[in-house]
Amino acid sequence: xxxxxxxxxxxxxxxxxxxxxxxxxxxxxxxxxxxxxxxxxxxxxxxxxxxxxxxxxxxxxxxxxxxxxxxxxxxxxxxxxxxxxxxxxxxxxxxxxxxxxxxxxxxxxxxxxxxxxxxxxxxxxxxxxxxxxxxxxxxxxxxxxxxxxxxxxxxxxxxxxxxxxxxxxxxxxxxxxxxxxxxxxxxxxxxxxxxxxxxxxxxxxxxxxxxxxxxxxxxxxxxxxxxxxxxxxxxxxxxxxxxxxxxxxxxxxxxxxxxxxxxxxxxxxxxxxxxxxxxxxxxxxxxxxxxxxxxxxxxxxxxxxxxxxxxxxxxxxxxxxxxxxxxxxxxxxxxxxxxxxxxxxxxxxxxxxxxxxxxxxxxxxxxxxxxxxxxxxxxxxxxxxxxxxxxxxxxxxxxxxxxxxxxxxxxxxxxxxxxxxxxxxxxxxxxxxxxxxxxxxxxxxxxxxxxxxxxxxxxxxxxxxxxxxxxxxxxxxxxxxxxxxxxxxxxxxxxxxx
Numbered sequence: 001x002x003x004x005x006x007x008x009x010x011x012x013x014x015x016x017x018x019x020x021x022x023x024x025x026x027x028x029x030x031x032x033x034x035x036x037x038x039x040x041x042x043x044x045x046x047x048x049x050x051x052x053x054x055x056x057x058x059x060x061x062x063x064x065x066x067x068x069x070x071x072x073x074x075x076x077x078x079x080x081x082x083x084x085x086x087x088x089x090x091x092x093x094x095x096x097x098x099x100x101x102x103x104x105x106x107x108x109x110x111x112x113x114x115x116x117x118x119x120x121x122x123x124x125x126x127x128x129x130x131x132x133x134x135x136x137x138x139x140x141x142x143x144x145x146x147x148x149x150x151x152x153x154x155x156x157x158x159x160x161x162x163x164x165x166x167x168x169x170x171x172x173x174x175x176x177x178x179x180x181x182x183x184x185x186x187x188x189x190x191x192x193x194x195x196x197x198x199x200x201x202x203x204x205x206x207x208x209x210x211x212x213x214x215x216x217x218x219x220x221x222x223x224x225x226x227x228x229x230x231x232x233x234x235x236x237x238x239x240x241x242x243x244x245x246x247x248x249x250x251x252x253x254x255x256x257x258x259x260x261x262x263x264x265x266x267x268x269x270x271x272x273x274x275x276x277x278x279x280x281x282x283x284x285x286x287x288x289x290x291x292x293x294x295x296x297x298x299x300x301x302x303x304x305x306x307x308x309x310x311x312x313x314x315x316x317x318x319x320x321x322x323x324x325x326x327x328x329x330x331x332x333x334x335x336x337x338x339x340x341x342x343x344x345x346x347x348x349x350x351x352x353x354x355x356x357x358x359x360x361x362x363x364x365x366x367x368x369x370x371x372x373x374x375x376x377x378x379x380x381x382x383x384x385x386x387x388x389x390x391x392x393x394x395x396x397x398x399x400x401x402x403x404x405x406x407x408x409x410x411x412x413x414x415x416x417x418x419x420x421x422x423x424x425x426x427x428x429x430x431x432x433x434x435x436x437x438x439x440x441x442x443x444x445x446x447x448x449x450x451x452x453x454x455x456x457x458x459x460x461x462x463x464x465x466x467x468x469x470x471x472x473x474x475x476x477x478x479x480x481x482x483x484x485x486x487x488x489x490x491x492x493x494x495x496x497x498x
Contacts, residue, residue: 014150018157019269025161026265027329029168038178040254041118042185043261045125047245049189052101052130053137054238058093059227060086061141066362067223068145069287083142089227090138098127115253125186132189139196145283151199153276155192163188229370236373237357240380240403244396247384252392260393263339266326267347270315274308274351278358285355286362297359298421305354305423306431307476312351313435314466316344321442321458325451339397346401349408354423356411365418372414376407427475434473438466 030039064086071082101108105123113120140152164185171181245264249257281300288296323337360369380403387395416422442462448454470476471483 014154014157018161019265019272021158021161021165022265025165025168026262029165029172031262033168033172036255036258037118039261040116040249040257041122043245043257044116044119044249044254045122045129045185047242048126049129049133051235051238051242051246052097052126053133054235056094056097056130056134057090057137059229059232060090060093061137062361063089063223063227064138064141064145065283066226066286068142068283069290072145085223086138089223090134094131094134097130101126111250115251116249116257118254119249122182125182128186129189132186132193135193136189136196139193139200142200143196144280146200146203147280147283148199148203149280152192152196155195159191159195160188163191226366229367232370232373236370236377237407239377240373240407241400243377243380244384244388244400247381247388248393248396251385251388256392259336260339260396263336263343263393263397266319266340267316267343269319270312270344270347271351272315273311274304277304277308278355281355282358282362285358289359289362294419294421297419301355301359301415301421301423302425303476303478305352306425306427307478308351308354309348309428309431310470310476310479312348313431314438314462314470316348317435317439317442317462317466318459319344320439321445321462322455324447325454325458328451336393338394342394342397342401346397346404349401350404352423352428353408353412356408356415356423359415359419360411363418365414368414369411372407372410376403379403379406427473430473431470431475434466434469434475438462441465 026039030042034042067082068079071078109120109123136152136156140149140156143149143152167181167184167188170176170184171178245257245260248260281304284300285297288294288300319340323340327337357369360366380399383399383402384396387399389395391398412422439462442458445454445458445461448457467483471480474480
């Protein structure tokens with residue numbers, strides 16, 4: 001796992017650096033210098049961007065990851081035709097979606113205008129942001145297929161947030177209008193597309209040839225069929241993850257969207273290591289399935305799951321024990337406490353179940369993913385409709401946690417049945433036990449009187465308890481290897497060899 005480890009470390013570093021800056025943007029700049037309605041507008045646009053791009057690309061990102069190894073090994077000409085086919089495919093999907101959103105504008109505005117009037121006034125912004133993110137998803141999938149995902153991660157997680165930090169500073173200190181600020185926000189989402197495309201071009205990885213005539217009709221049919229199933233499956237999965245934002249905006253308004261977005265963003269820290277790991281392991285899974293190397297898949301499945309859990313559990317504990325002082329610093333969104341707790345628990349279950357979805361969607365059983373997602377979408381809509389009106393952001397978080405539990409549980413059981421492999425072991429239970437111990441210790445620390453001091457003390461206690469025990473218990477070989485690398489660089493390696 002040398003290549004996987006190196007790129008995962010870089011992806012994780014850039015992801016966390018971007019999240020750190022994003023937290024500053026959202027918890028400080030956006031929270032203080034934007035109204036809750038303006039903040040909610042940006043989050044609703046981002047939600048439409050993510051869902052719209054998933055629908056418009058018609059499964060292209062999954063097609064690339066699944067079939068790129070087949071065309072790559074047949075030479076540059078076939079690879080170029082395949083890349084051109086995917087680009088035309090995604091552009092066609094975007095044009096169809098744009099037409100649908102334009103025709104459906106009166107109905108959409110009628111749904112959102114009563115509780116989210118600012119979003120209704122800026123509805124036209126959904127078109128450019130969806131186009132930008134669709135192009136980025138296609139190029140980042142090509143980068144993943146070439147095992148060069150670092151620039152895609154860097155540009156999306158760090159560059160966009162740096163630019164948005166400058167925009168909010170300009171809006172506050174430069175006396176820009178809100179409309180000028182929003183134009184800048186929209187343009188910032190085009191930067192990852194440009195940077196990722198340039199990286200592929202400069203490294204000679206962006207090969208495409210005009211025309212698809214040399215792709216056999218049967219091949220095109222296979223690609224289209226898989227793409228449509230993957231698109232529907234991914235779209236429903238995204239809807240499960242994003243329907244909460246859409247329904248909060250619809251049922252209770254833009255201001256609660258901002259509160260929930262803060263909670264969701266905080267808990268996104270938990271899944272960062274798992275996402276960084278998946279960005280490089282998914283193309284490996286596709287290659288191993290092609291050659292029926294099931295032992296390698298089983299090894300990746302289990303190692304990635306326990307490594308993600310060990311790190312994710314530490315992040316969850318660090319967040320949970322510091323929620324009171326954190327929300328003391330941001331009282332405007334204090335209603336999000338229990339939303340963070342339930343979203344965090346759902347995130348832990350999501351990462352501890354590992355790569356089951358990557359295995360399913362890259363195998364001949366990929367249709368199962370669609371069927372499960374359709375059932376799950378119905379569950380998510382129903383639970384959100386039931387829980388949001390009485391409980392607000394916390395209700396949406398509970399609904400999301402239930403959805404993650406059902407979906408990931410079903411996916412793990414299906415992979416166990418079809419492939420006789422599962423991600424759990426005794427180390428999984430030991431990690432959870434260690435997490436409960438560290439969480440209890442952190443929550444038992446009394447307040448020191450100042451939020452920043454409380455955060456520093458509680459974080460130090462959790463780290464001092466969790467890290468040595470996780471290392472000496474050998475919960476994850478990759479976690480231990482990373483710890484040894486860091487200790488060696490700091491001159492602390494002696495006496496820690498295990």
